[in-house]
């Protein structure tokens with residue numbers, strides 16, 4: 001039980017990678033507060049699964065673009081649990097388009113959800129972490145933020161921003177026993193990629209050295225490592241979980 005009695009917040013926990021991270025944390029002993037945007041049914045279903053694991057689960061409808069409600073969530077967590085140990089900034093969206101077709105709204109919604117959303121929760125949680133002189137943050141970025149992908153200028157900019165944010169904050173708070181790292185997945189089987197046509201999906205998989213899309217559990221395993229004591233000397237780093245795609 002490597003996270004026994006720890007208190008964790010995970011953004012975008014109702015589906016996909018975030019859901020797997022919530023379950024991984026609970027299975028390892030943590031109580032988990034997780035956010036979602038609209039999918040109340042999935043969030044409540046997940047809360048029931050966490051409770052079956054013997055841990056507390058608090059689903060919270062919270063648009064990651066909302067700074068004030070992010071602040072309230074951190075304050076409520078402190079009131080209800082008395083502490084906060086872990087923050088995983090996972091909520092994210094794509095709105096892929098060629099730049100010449102990209103509306104201002106396509107740009108803003110992706111930057112605001114992915115990058116400003118990471119700021120919103122972290123800015124509020126960091127005060128608690130600094131006072132406690134402990135805390136562990138993992139931000140979910142993407143290999144797109146490292147190598148770029150066509151039709152993803154908005155998403156790539158948001159994810160590259162998260163990497164810069166991770167490294168700068170890691171330097172800023174290391175002396176307070178707070179670690180900040182990132183995980184950069186490649187193509188992972190979730191709703192985010194479920195809209196891809198089968199043929200396109202096959203051609204993408206052929207370009208991945210390990211020959212397949214990743215599983216959500218494979219991302220959660222990297223998060224588990226970064227949140228656990230086995231990575232105690234690691235901060236400001238990005239672990240890539242992409243089947244080798246970015247080395248080609």
Ligand code: NAP
Nearest residue numbers: 012014015016017037038039063064091092142188190192
């Ligand atoms: P997903 O299956 O589409 O799930 C997205 C999650 O984020 C859902 O829980 C959703 O809530 C939540 N969310 C969306 N907008 C939100 C907002 N404004 N405020 C709060 N929550 C919001 O996505 P995923 O594939 O698991 O991706 C998770 C993270 O991994 C994202 O940051 C993504 O960029 C990153 N990533 C994914 C891949 C991939 O191939 N899947 C690759 C690289 C990086 P609702 O259920 O309420 O909609």
